[in-house]
Amino acid sequence: MADLVPGLLICLMAVQTIQHDGNRTRTQTNSSLLPRTYMGRTNKQNNTKLPASTNPRLSVNSEDTVTAYTKGVLSTWVIPSSYILAMLVGIPSNTYILAFLRYRAKSFSTAVLYLNLAMSDLLLLLTLALRVHYHFNGNNWTFGEISCRLITALFYGNVYCSAQTIACISLKRYLAVVRPFLYRRLAKTTLALWTCLVVWFLFGAAIVPELLVRQSYQVTQLGVITCHDVLPLEEKSHALLVPYRLMLVCLGLVVPFLICIYAHVAVVYHLGQSGCDWRPFIRVTTVVFIIFVLCFLPSGILQITHYIRLFSNGDDSLYGYYRVAVCLCCFHSCLDPFLCMLISRTAASEIQFTSLHGKPKRSAVMM
Template sequence: MKCTLLLLTPLLILPAVPADSSVDYDDYDDYSDNGDPPAPPVKGSIPSTADIMRTFAAERRTLNGSNDTVWVVRERASQLLTGPLTTATIPALYTLVFVIGLPSNGLGLWVLATRVRKLPSTIFLMNLAVADLLLCLVLPFKIHYHFLGNHWLFGEALCRTMTAFFYGNMYCSVLLLTFISVDRYFALVHPFLSKRFRGNGFAVRSCCVIWLLVVVAMLPFLLRRQTYPIQNLNITTCHDALPLESLNDYFFYYFVCLVGLGFVVPCCVTVFCYGSVIWTLIQTERRYVHAAVLTGLILLVFVVCFAPSNCILLIHHSEYLQHQSSQLYIYYMVSLVLSSCSSSINPFIYYYVSDEFRAKVKRVIYCQKVKDRTFSGKTSQELLSTSTYSPSTRTTSSTRNSSKN
């Protein structure tokens, strides 16, 4: 409950702008686009320290004798915002994610919705495909933004929407992957206990709660300004240069709760569930070793894709809280690309790995009217392995061994 209140705090409280936080400059016209900041401030004025919590450092400066305000970034941020890493490499990687993720998730969602029997695991996978597909659909805006030199042309409203969709669908994928691991854990480790609650109704309600929580958690991105024109670079950034008008630290606690509830807790649950599943598979029969290896791969992809961005985010915020400066945002931008890669990897490790699922995809592509057999949902239900492991199989095997003895 306490973390929930902290998540909603930025919606209720807006930071006050200190009256003496601006900088007056006599000769601002001499400020070149690519040069250093203008001459030292007029004697008696206090330099602005509008460093930001998530992004590059941006400073608000007021021209001498007027109320006009301009925004500038420091030299290192200028080099990164105009350098090849953010204007070529990052958008190129996003393009690759988009090219792979859009068709794979779209086709996978179509097959799951039309050719697969509706089981709890199928419902979770359909929602995962929707979240990954929505993430891919906002990538063209980020690609255009970065290729244009981190210059946003589509207005404030669309920037807020794009930012909320990007982060929202990323954390939604994390939560859905966690629930899939929990579903696998009870189905394989505690099959008889899971019969009491594990059903389609439970899966639908869980997915609805996940989407609702993500929407609430993303409201701060929708309600706060995200675009700022950077005077010394002649660009308008979208979420990459945001001012911190005051040093109120509730922003820090908001993002700590977001990362904690959106990744740290789900990651611990996922590691425990898949670890228990792997141990159970290894302890049964050798023919399930392949399923155990595949489960380990799923866990590895989850940790590698999402851990770097969230860990860097926490360290980045901590440095700003203690020192009001940080050099980690560029690494965070790169790690976000890695997180988005999950949307293009998930389809191949969660359902395309199944021979039966691939056969259904081929029928859809070639418009074959052959009547499909009832699909049991084994792509997720049984850890996506050709040598599938199921509770019923384990029970039958145990019964046979007992009868032999």
């Protein structure tokens, strides 16, 4: 499974590169394949003549470039097909976790965290249904502005929520293994409930700005209504979105990623120093960590780079590559239930390990 994820990313990037090369041979300009996906410009003269119920119109810099992305195989076939695969696997598995995990978990605090993760993953996967129709329909949104705002907010909010919940689970595992005496004194159930409340509070903070600004615009050159892909960031109403999203990526992806790295290294090191054979457990936790890195790291790097370039000089040519990387986040959401079951089979309610001083200790380690 760990080999499948990077292979999929390489295939998606190859499709993007082939599409880029094909477009470059058709045009004599130095413009990139991807449209100016964020940097649309409001056509104020035409918008004044439109009814209130009609989507405002935006113009973009290059009709050939926009056409190549909007009608190309990447956005109209590869991305929605990946979403469908993630939905077919992830929705049933996360529903199963929500229905049965609470009866099988040996610890209520563990059940709370995994149920929170399953709920976040399920909401993320359910938002993909309308996006699949949007991409298969030539990137033409037909469901109205309200639904576009809601789907966009839920999609990105749940990506961050999933990453933060995984970081909390990793931190819990770290305390159980590395700080067992502190872990035993904690009110684990209360702490788990408060952790979930904080995660969902951050989720709300992440989606509010997306709900307050218009997300759907009609691209005049193509005659389609885009949802979130083309935004007039030069307008006052959207000007603060870029720095806000950059801050959100750092708090929602970078910080959880650093927590997971530290927790995983510390757990593996301490278990390796013990006198017991924890190799099966170490292998399982390593697989979980590698899948987390492969699914979230490309998206985080590309998103940060994209927003920095967009904020500094208006260059949004990385947006298409970032959309490809986001597919991997969706695949992590459909893999989480299987990873949870895999960990539960390799960790009992209590494990015994040898401390660095060589004295056997017993500590509750609920995965």
